[in-house]
Amino acid sequence: MKPMIKVYIILFQIILLSTFYYLGTFLQRTLDLPIAGSILGLMMLFIALKLQLVPAHWVEKGSSFLLKILPLFLVPPTVGVINYFQVFTGGGKWLILLTEIKHETTANAAGFKATVCIVSLLCWNDLCHSGSQNSLFNFFTNIT
Numbered sequence: 001m002k003p004m005i006k007v008y009i010i011l012f013q014i015i016l017l018s019t020f021y022y023l024g025t026f027l028q029r030t031l032d033l034p035i036a037g038s039i040l041g042l043m044m045l046f047i048a049l050k051l052q053l054v055p056a057h058w059v060e061k062g063s064s065f066l067l068k069i070l071p072l073f074l075v076p077p078t079v080g081v082i083n084y085f086q087v088f089t090g091g092g093k094w095l096i097l098l099t100e101i102k103h104e105t106t107a108n109a110a111g112f113k114a115t116v117c118i119v120s121l122l123c124w125n126d127l128c129h130s131g132s133q134n135s136l137f138n139f140f141t142n143i144t
Contacts, residue, residue, distance in 0.1 A: 013062025
């Protein structure tokens with residue numbers, strides 16, 4: 001494939017991905033929803049991919065390209081931290097410790113909530129299919 005054709009394909013796919021973003025933002029603003037438009041666009045893209053309304057190969061090269069340049073978007077925050085390096089000297093150890101504690105607490109809370117949701121789903125599934133040997137709850141209890 002010619003290099004110029006690859007560029008056009010990647011541009012088309014990035015435009016397609018951006019369309020989902022803008023649709024989500026439009027929906028969020030129009031309906032005054034409490035969820036971010038970018039998240040709505042991501043959910044619409046996921047649903048379109050799952051229902052095969054948008055084949056995966058239509059966005060594969062564009063998304064791969066965006067993932068390759070993603071570190072470029074992370075450089076400015078790093079440079080900003082370097083500009084305020086004096087914050088990390090002296091009492092910076094406490095700042096790093098508190099940040100680590102915050103991350104651990106958030107991860108544990110999210111894991112606990114996900115576990116509660118999964119257990120609730122399994123129990124609901126077991127109640128709905130209590131006579132069935134193929135219930136999801138029986139499957140997971142037999143594994144352990």
